[in-house]
Amino acid sequence: MKIDFTLNNKEISIDVDANRRLxxxxxxxxxxxxxxxxxxxxxxxxxxxLVNGRSMNSCMLPAGAIIGKSVVxxxxxxxxxxxxxxxxxxxxxxxxxxxxCTPGFVISTESLLNENPHPTDDEIKEALSGNxxxxxxxxxxxxxxxxxxxxGEGLW
Amino acid sequence: MKSKRAPVxxxxxxxxxxxxxxxxxxxxxxxxxxxxxxxxxxxxxFRSTKAKAKILSIEIPDIPEGYFIVDKNDVPGxxxxxxxxxxxxxxxxxNVQYIGQxxxxxxxxxxxxxxxxxxxxxxxxxxxxxxxxxxxxxxHSKVFTDYNYKKEDPEKAFANAHRIIEDSFSTGYQEHVYxxxxxxxxxxxxxxxxxxGSMQCPFYVEGALMDxxxxxxxxxxxxxxxTGGAFGGKEEFPSLNGCxxxxxxxxTGHPVSMIYDRDEDILCSTKRHPSKVRFKAALDxxxxxxxxxxxxxxxxxxxxxxxxxxxxxAIFSATNVYHIxxxxxxxxxxxTNVLPSGAYRxxxxxxxxxxxxxxxxxxxxxxxxxxxxxxxxxLLKQADSTCTGGCVREEVKMPEIxxxxxxxxxxxNKLKNNKKYQGIGISLFLHGCGFTGKGESVINGKIELIKNxxxxxxxxxxxxxxxxxxxxxxKIVAETLEIPIEKVIYxxxxxxxxxxxxxxxxxxxxxxxxxxxxKTAMQMKERWDDLENLELTNNYxxxxxxxxxxxxxxxxxxxxxxxxxxxxxxxxxxxxxxxTVKKLHAVFDVGVPIDERALIGQMEGGVVQGVGxxxxxxxxxxxxxxxxxxxxxxKIPTSMDVPEIDCDFVLNPYEFGPFGAKCAGELSxxxxxxxxxxxxxxxxxxxxxxxxxxxxxxxxxxxxD
Numbered sequence: 001m002k003i004d005f006t007l008n009n010k011e012i013s014i015d016v017d018a019n020r021r022l023x024x025x026x027x028x029x030x031x032x033x034x035x036x037x038x039x040x041x042x043x044x045x046x047x048x049x050l051v052n053g054r055s056m057n058s059c060m061l062p063a064g065a066i067i068g069k070s071v072v073x074x075x076x077x078x079x080x081x082x083x084x085x086x087x088x089x090x091x092x093x094x095x096x097x098x099x100x101c102t103p104g105f106v107i108s109t110e111s112l113l114n115e116n117p118h119p120t121d122d123e124i125k126e127a128l129s130g131n132x133x134x135x136x137x138x139x140x141x142x143x144x145x146x147x148x149x150x151x152g153e154g155l156w
Numbered sequence: 157m158k159s160k161r162a163p164v165x166x167x168x169x170x171x172x173x174x175x176x177x178x179x180x181x182x183x184x185x186x187x188x189x190x191x192x193x194x195x196x197x198x199x200x201x202f203r204s205t206k207a208k209a210k211i212l213s214i215e216i217p218d219i220p221e222g223y224f225i226v227d228k229n230d231v232p233g234x235x236x237x238x239x240x241x242x243x244x245x246x247x248x249x250x251n252v253q254y255i256g257q258x259x260x261x262x263x264x265x266x267x268x269x270x271x272x273x274x275x276x277x278x279x280x281x282x283x284x285x286x287x288x289x290x291x292x293x294x295x296h297s298k299v300f301t302d303y304n305y306k307k308e309d310p311e312k313a314f315a316n317a318h319r320i321i322e323d324s325f326s327t328g329y330q331e332h333v334y335x336x337x338x339x340x341x342x343x344x345x346x347x348x349x350x351x352x353g354s355m356q357c358p359f360y361v362e363g364a365l366m367d368x369x370x371x372x373x374x375x376x377x378x379x380x381x382x383t384g385g386a387f388g389g390k391e392e393f394p395s396l397n398g399c400x401x402x403x404x405x406x407x408t409g410h411p412v413s414m415i416y417d418r419d420e421d422i423l424c425s426t427k428r429h430p431s432k433v434r435f436k437a438a439l440d441x442x443x444x445x446x447x448x449x450x451x452x453x454x455x456x457x458x459x460x461x462x463x464x465x466x467x468x469x470a471i472f473s474a475t476n477v478y479h480i481x482x483x484x485x486x487x488x489x490x491x492t493n494v495l496p497s498g499a500y501r502x503x504x505x506x507x508x509x510x511x512x513x514x515x516x517x518x519x520x521x522x523x524x525x526x527x528x529x530x531x532x533x534x535l536l537k538q539a540d541s542t543c544t545g546g547c548v549r550e551e552v553k554m555p556e557i558x559x560x561x562x563x564x565x566x567x568x569n570k571l572k573n574n575k576k577y578q579g580i581g582i583s584l585f586l587h588g589c590g591f592t593g594k595g596e597s598v599i600n601g602k603i604e605l606i607k608n609x610x611x612x613x614x615x616x617x618x619x620x621x622x623x624x625x626x627x628x629x630x631k632i633v634a635e636t637l638e639i640p641i642e643k644v645i646y647x648x649x650x651x652x653x654x655x656x657x658x659x660x661x662x663x664x665x666x667x668x669x670x671x672x673x674x675k676t677a678m679q680m681k682e683r684w685d686d687l688e689n690l691e692l693t694n695n696y697x698x699x700x701x702x703x704x705x706x707x708x709x710x711x712x713x714x715x716x717x718x719x720x721x722x723x724x725x726x727x728x729x730x731x732x733x734x735x736t737v738k739k740l741h742a743v744f745d746v747g748v749p750i751d752e753r754a755l756i757g758q759m760e761g762g763v764v765q766g767v768g769x770x771x772x773x774x775x776x777x778x779x780x781x782x783x784x785x786x787x788x789x790x791k792i793p794t795s796m797d798v799p800e801i802d803c804d805f806v807l808n809p810y811e812f813g814p815f816g817a818k819c820a821g822e823l824s825x826x827x828x829x830x831x832x833x834x835x836x837x838x839x840x841x842x843x844x845x846x847x848x849x850x851x852x853x854x855x856x857x858x859x860x861d
Contacts, residue, residue, distance in 0.1 A: 033190040034183020036384075038335050039418040043787035046335055074183035087181050091173050094753040097761065098622025099180025100335040100384025106181060125795040132787070134333050134385050135622045137764035138795040140757050 005066045007032075008076025018064030023047045025063050026073060034074035034103040038132070045104040045131030048111075049073050055104075055111035057130075074103045082110060085152025086144075095144030097135035104131045109145050117156035118149065161804045164752050168635055168815040171753035174627045175641070176620055180382075188339040188353050188381040193411035196341075199226070199263045199404050200270050201397075201414070202277055203424060204252035207286035207493040207780030211250055214259070217276035223264035225273075226404045233370030237396045237461075238363050241300075244459040244496065246368055246399050252281070253458035254495050255780045256424035258396070263404045263412060286493030288780050290432055290455045293490035300460040301467055301489040305709035307545055310438075313447025313482035317438035323518055324435065325511035327847045329775035330428035330500060330768075331784075333792050336384025337421040340394055342401035343411035349376050349402055354383045355394040357659035359617055362651045364395035365402055377652035383621040387765070388499035390621070391661050392462050393425050419786050426498025427775070429454040429466060433474070433511035438482070443523050445516075445534055447482035450474045452508060456489040457496035463489045466497075468592050470504030472713040475543040476512045477554060477584045478534040483543055493780050499661065501765065502825045505587060510770075510847060513583050513830035518843050527834065528567075528582055532558065535584075546712035549701065553806050554584065557721045557743045564802060565723040565741040571838070577728040581834025584721050585827045588714025589819035590664040593704045596715075601668060601696040602655040605633070605676045609688055612637060612680070613645040614673055615654040618665045620646075623821055624754040625665050631751060632670045632814045636677035637684070655693065663718075663819030666750055667810070672696050674814035699812050716810050718818045720744040722763065722827035725799075726835040733851035733858070737767055737832060740801045744823060745808045748816035752805075755820060760801050762824025768793045770829035770847050 004013045007030060016025060023040075026032040026049065035058055038046030042060040049058045050072035077083050086109050089095075096102050105128060112119060112127035119127065124145045125138070133141060149156075163169075179185045216225055228235050228247040237244045248259045259279065262270045287293045314320065340353030349371060355361060358378040365376050378398070383390065397414060404412040416425075431454050438447030452470050456463035471487035520530035535555075540548045561582070562568065570580040590596055604615040614633055620626040626646050634641040647654055657669045676694045683690060704711040723741040728734070742763055749755040772791045775784045784790035809816025833844040842857050 033186075036187070036336070037189065037417070038337070039787045041418070041786060041788060044335065044418075078182045087178070090181055091177055094171070094174065094757045096174060096177035096180050097624070097757060098335065098383065098385040099176065099185050100187065102180045103183040106183075125798075129794045129796045132333070132335060132792060132794065134335055134387070134765065134792065135761045136757055137760035137762075137801065138793075138798045139760055139801055140753075142795065 001064065003063055003067050005068065006070045008072055016063050018062055020063045022058040022061040022063055022066060026058060032073045032075050036100055036103060038100065045108060046101050048104045048107045048131070050107055050111060053111065053114050055108045074106060077107070077110060082152060082155050085155055086110065086148040088151050089148030090144035092147050093140050093144035095136065095141045101131060101133045105141055109148065113149065113156040161802070164749055164805055164807065166748050168631065169749045169752045171751050172627065172631065172641065174624060174754060175630060176626050185382045187336055187384055188341055189415045191341060191352060191381065193341065193343055196411045196413055197263050197265055197408055198267055198270060199261045199401060199412050199414040200274055201258045201400065202260045202262060202274060204248065204255055204257040204259060206252055206281050206283055207255050207288065208284045209252050209281035210284065211248060211252060212280040212282055215278040217273060219273060220269065223269060223273060224408050225260055226263055226407050227260035230403050230407045231368055232406065234367045236367065237399060238367045239392050239395060240462040240465055241460040244396065244461055246396065254493050256495050257458070258400065261400055261404055263408055286780055288492060288494065288777065290430060290453055290490055290492065293492045294453060298491040299488050300456050300491050301464045303467060303471060303487040305485050305544060307483035307543060308481055310447050310449060310482040310484040313438045317447065318441045319439040319443070321437045321439065321519055321522065322435065323515050324432065325514055325845045326432045327507050327510060328430050330773055331422055331775060331790055332387045332389030332500060334385030334387060334389055337416045337418055338390070338393060338397055338425055339415040340397045340401050341411060341413040342405040344405055347375060350379060351398050351402055352379045352381050353394055353398060354390055355380055356386045356390045356619060356621060356661060358649055358651050359656045360392065360659055361395050361398040364399055368399040369402055369406070377650055380619045380649040383619060386621040387501045388503065389425055391499035391659065393498065422785050422790065423782060424495060426496055428500035429456065429463065429497040429504065429507065431507035433508055435515050437515065437519060445480060445519065448475065448480045450485045452487040454489050454504065455492055455497060457492055457494045459496045460489060461496050461498060463497060465592060466499065466504040470508045472544060472588065472592060473505035474508040474512060476509050477536055477586050477719065479536045479540045494777050501762065502822045503662070506826045506829060509585050509826045510830045510833065514833055514844060517834050517837060531584055542713065544713050545710050550716050550810065551808060552719065553745050553808050554719055557719060557745060557806050560804060560806065561721045561723050561741050561743045564804065567723055570725065577730050577839050579835040579839025580723065580725050581831050581838055582721060582723045583827045583830035583834060586717040586719045587663065587819055587823040587826060589716050589718060590668050590714065591662050593706055593713055596668060596696055597698050599658040601658040601672060602693060603657045603669060603672050603676060604655055604691065604693045605673065605680055607680060607690040610639065611643055611645060612639065613647055615647040616657040616669050617649055617654050618657055618669045619649050619660045621660060623758055624751065625660065627754055628666055628750045629670055629673060632674050633677050636674050637681055663821040663823065666817050667813045667819050668696060670814040670817065671812060715812070716818055718744065718746045718820060718823045720823055720827050722831035724828065724831035724835040726832060726839055728839055728854060733854040735771055735836065735849060735851065735854065737799045739799050740828065742801065742827065743804045743806060745806045746820040746823065747808055747810040747813050747818035749805055750815060750817050756803050758821060759803050759824040762821065763801060763828045764793050764798055766825045766828035767832055770832045771849055774848055774850060
């Protein structure tokens with residue numbers, strides 16, 4: 001079926017099986033390789049993208065679910081001021097180790113701060129609980145979000 | 157998240173931004189699943205659904221053009237995966253020994269096309285009775301490996317014992333859950349084979365390919381791609397799937413990529429060995445532990461693979477930080493018809509260290525003495541003999557470590573809290589740095605350092621897999637040469653370009669490979685101003701003081717140890733019995749931290765992985781099939797499950813480590829499981845002899861009275 005949506009603020013119109021996973025559409029058809037497949041069952045958050053500003057697991061979304069919506073991946077988001085604040089925070093806090101979960105955490109952080117620019121540590125932990133990380137033990141990621149909030153004051 | 161800790165006052169410990177983090181943050185790092193090759197085919201592995209069976213026949217449907225079946229008949233060389241014991245067939249021959257065992261590959265240009273063929277493949281099996289558990293295997297004496305060593309005179313110690321106490325402990329499976337599933341690809345360029353993938357040990361894969369492909373090493377290039385976590389899970393396993401894609405690339409004449417989805421990864425990749433450890437302890441008239449009989453059983457699964465070396469570390473870690481005069485230690489790997497167990501962070505040591513920590517706890521409770529005090533009565537000191545009769549040469553800073561953690565956690569005050577369902581527990585532990593026994597001299601690790609004007613390139617086979625190797629090794633070279641880190645280049649790990657400095661395992665990268673880089677950089681520094689271009693190579697030499705008898709397990713099984721203590725505070729819900737770890741304290745002696753922040757990140761991650769293994773990471777098998785085969789059923793800690801962690805260090809420079817550094821990566825894992833178990837024992841007033849500690853177990857325990 002024909003699907004219209006915006007991808008990283010670009011208008012897209014394609015003919016695609018409505019049941020195709022958004023994850024495959026983004027990676028295979030649009031080369032959005034920042035979107036990672038970690039589990040394919042909505043448990044790990046490595047594949048989250050912003051759909052109308054909220055982070056969602058692209059492995060659980062059929063292409064048909066994004067009609068008329070705005071989809072943002074890291075390929076688009078990385079050019080924003082908000083991204084730069086998150087990047088600085090994560091770099092300074094040591095939030096990145098193997099990196100496979102990292103794009104997902106960046107997207108979920110944006111989704112959280114978009115809704116709640118001044119979260120408590122508990123709110124940060126709750127907002128990131130859909131993203132699994134096996135390297136860091138999470139505390140350094142939470143600290144990265146804290147630093148991003150400080151450095152990006154006024155952006156959200 | 158506020159730390160009371162004072163920063164380490166060593167220039168090398170000062171944290172820098174990790175060199176690999178920017179590309180990873182931007183989503184630009186290229187994992188193997190992001191690689192594309194021209195005319196690339198995909199592969200999917202057809203696997204056994206039987207725990208033990210003869211394969212009578214395999215019905216293959218008509219294969220459309222462009223698709224291929226790859227099986228045992230396509231192996232150009234030996235149909236076995238080269239590792240410590242090369243017993244695992246690359247593709248099943250006339251029988252299968254576990255559910256998930258690879259039988260053949262379906263290869264083709266389209267995933268749906270592959271799935272369609274896959275669903276029409278019909279093997280005919282003649283089922284046989286499998287051995288499914290460690291208990292059954294022990295009953296049937298299905299032993300792969302049987303080790304034994306003794307120290308002094310255990311028989312006499314038991315004959316003269318004032319009191320003899322017996323106890324036993326067991327632990328379950330653990331799945332690595334590296335966030336990037338196993339992935340690998342192969343292609344031929346002219347007559348050279350290239351294998352690209354997520355891996356820890358490119359030269360292990362090269363060796364396996366030489367056997368499987370019957371090709372000389374000169375015609376093989378193994379290239380590590382950005383690796384999204386490993387923790388041991390990508391130590392030996394890529395030798396299997398690496399051979400699969402290479403054989404497929406040869407047969408089809410196309411590049412072949414094989415990326416596992418999570419369910420397949422969990423179903424068939426290696427796990428931490430389930431264990432049982434039995435003790436008989438001899439106590440003298442002062443109730444001091446003077447003799448131990450230790451029996452370690454590991455479930456190796458269907459093939460032995462590298463389980464013998466896991467078993468070695470398990471039995472050499474079984475006395476942990478304690479000086480036990482008389483020992484009789486036996487270790488056995490058992491064969492079961494379950495997927496093979498393999499390398500996992502700690503490599504057998506977490507199982508035995510949990511066991512002996514809880515043995516000390518249980519004995520102390522039985523004697524009515526404070527467990528920490530009882531442990532401290534038996535601590536190893538400098539110049540004491542190790543379990544294998546080697547010598548503890550380093551200064552043992554356990555008293556300082558203990559003092560620090562007792563104070564920072566307010567341990568004794570919290571221990572006085574007798575409120576049921578709240579508890580605090582402490583663990584003491586060590587980790588032997590680098591390979592066991594003669595391992596390092598067998599590997600004979602080699603590195604190269606190349607100066608080109610003011611740029612220095614180093615070539616090693618140690619990979620970055622998330623642990624920070626790239627940053628740490630660059631830092632060691634830059635600091636030694638006193639040049640900016642931007643002037644130091646870490647060569648892509650490609651077996652065609654780099655020498656074999658050994659696998660990325662055994663917490664050896666910083667201490668062994670980093671040490672060799674530092675030594676070489678010092679030689680380069682002496683000639684820095686004289687030459688524009690200079691190439692230096694060096695091989696690792698074991699410190700001269702080491703002696704090891706591999707036949708009798710006598711001498712120094714490790715060149716040096718890292719040490720630590722953990723304290724856990726827990727709460728248990730009296731209704732649901734849900735266990736919450738409220739706070740963790742950790743103090744480590746890793747010599748000198750090379751980059752403090754990178755190290756804390758690694759240590760916190762390891763501590764949390766240990767908590768997962770001890771609590772929520774339940775994995776069982778039923779008739780040979782894993783009951784938790786996806787991330788919905790197999791839970792690992794999330795950000796909501798993780799407590800505040802206080803991580804601190806005691807400096808204890810090691811003469812042969814770069815800037816004094818020893819090992820760290822695995823040390824981080826071993827302490828939190830026994831600390832949590834001791835805290836739960838305190839909270840419940842009951843002994844904890846099994847991991848994981850589930851709500852069901854706690855509820856049953858509470859209802860026993």
